[in-house]
Amino acid sequence: MGKYFGTDGFRGEANVNLTVDHAFKVGRFLGWYYGRDKEDGKAKIVIGKDTRRSSYMFENALVAGLTASGACLLYTYDADDDLHCGCLRGNRIIKNQK
Numbered sequence: 001m002g003k004y005f006g007t008d009g010f011r012g013e014a015n016v017n018l019t020v021d022h023a024f025k026v027g028r029f030l031g032w033y034y035g036r037d038k039e040d041g042k043a044k045i046v047i048g049k050d051t052r053r054s055s056y057m058f059e060n061a062l063v064a065g066l067t068a069s070g071a072c073l074l075y076t077y078d079a080d081d082d083l084h085c086g087c088l089r090g091n092r093i094i095k096n097q098k
Contacts, residue, residue, distance in 0.1 A: 014057065020057060020058065020061035023065065024064055024065040025065060027062040027067075028066070028068055028069050030043070030045065030069075030071075031070060032069050035070060043070075043072070044074070045066055045074070047059060
C-alpha cells in the first residue's frame with residue numbers, strides 16, 4: 001500500500017507508475033471493501049481532489065470503479081480538508097472527534 005498511497009492520497013507520476021486502470025481497480029476495491037458490512041451493500045464515499053490536471057483524469061477513473069461497485073458518492077471538488085471532514089461528519093461516515 002505504501003507504494004501508491006501517501007499521507008494525503010495517491011502518490012506517483014501520472015501515466016507512468018499511476019494509471020487510470022490502477023485508479024479504476026482501486027475504486028472497485030474501495031467500493032466493495034467499505035460496502036461489504038453495510039446492510040444495503042453500498043459504501044458512502046467522499047471524493048475530493050486538488051486542481052492538478054491529472055486529478056481530473058484519476059477522479060473519473062476512480063468514480064467509474066466506485067460506481068461499478070455500487071457505492072454512493074459525494075463530491076467536494078477542490079475544497080479544503082475542513083470541508084471534507086465536515087461532509088464526512090454530516091453524512092455520519094465518521095464520528096465527530098474533538
